[in-house]
Amino acid sequence: MRLLDLLDAARDLDSGAVAGIVVTLTARHGVAATWTGACVPALRRMAAGAGPADIAVEHALTEGIARGLDLASVPRHADIRSxxxxLACAPGEQHELPLKALAAALFERRVGTFSLGAGLPWPAxxxxxxxxxxxxxxxxxQTAETADAAGLFAVAADFAGTVFAAAGPGWLAAGVAPRLTRAGLAHLTSLDLAISACARVPEPLDMEA
Known part of the structure; x- marks a missing residue:
């Protein structure tokens, strides 16, 4: 799914071209398929072979994908649910790109989001x-260091009307995923699972964008 095109554009340090490819792919195949079939493989391949000289290329790829996902998140329907x-990263966590993918995928399904970005303190x-x-x-x-189950439990305890979910490999790496599920917090291990969990709404909703 145009994986090599993404990598070639990144090597040219053309984040705009990367974004354009992502927008085209999401329009043709949807956000979830684009993320899992093109973006994640490109990011993994870049990370696997990255050296100091490739940092700018990696940044171009990441920035371009982020920009493309943001463009895919522009509401196209009058009945987007606000x-x-x-969506937020745990305190100290800077990897917000997967949440951009989730936000864009939810917008496809007319589900509105509040995206609060990287490194959000628990009080915030x-x-x-x-x-x-x-x-x-x-x-x-993303990492075990930022997977603070105690902090998440403390916030979730005050809001019975909100379903709190932990996502990302850090919760598993920290060994706290079983504690989350025992406490009734969802542990989302894939984009498709996250979409299904977040798109549940009380009234009927057309899930096809």
Missing amino acids: NHVL LHAATGRTAPSTAVIWA
């Missing part, structure tokens, strides 16, 4: 949840 899903998440009253809050942790 206040539905809150607590305040944002109280202010927006989302039905679901997804917290991303």
